[in-house]
Amino acid sequence: MSRLLILSGVLFLTVAQVLAQGGATGAITGTVLDASGAVVPGADVQIVNSDMGSVVRTAVTGPDGSFSALLLPVGTYTLMVRAQGFAEAKITGIAVRVTEMTRVIAISAI
16 A cells, blocks of 8 residues: 555656646747848847846747747747848737747848
8 A cells, every 4th residue: 555655646746747847838930031021041039028128048040031939938028130231120029828839020121
């Protein structure tokens, strides 16, 4: 009986730990384009938590102009995009919800 109780306790703690890692997270993905609609590879993307005012994730766009930021805590974010030869792009009010992927298209002007 005591072995069963110990085994049950270990199983409970393991399951609790796995569930705790799931957390309330979402994601932001997107593509950076120039004014003509061409992709902008190699752009620096900063994701800022609007409530805290701090950068929580950085990324660089791939050859297809895309980026991803996974496992972001639920909240509101600002996206800052910088690329050589382009003006900085800023998108505010991006909502991240539990288990949802928010898609953003950022257009950088020259």
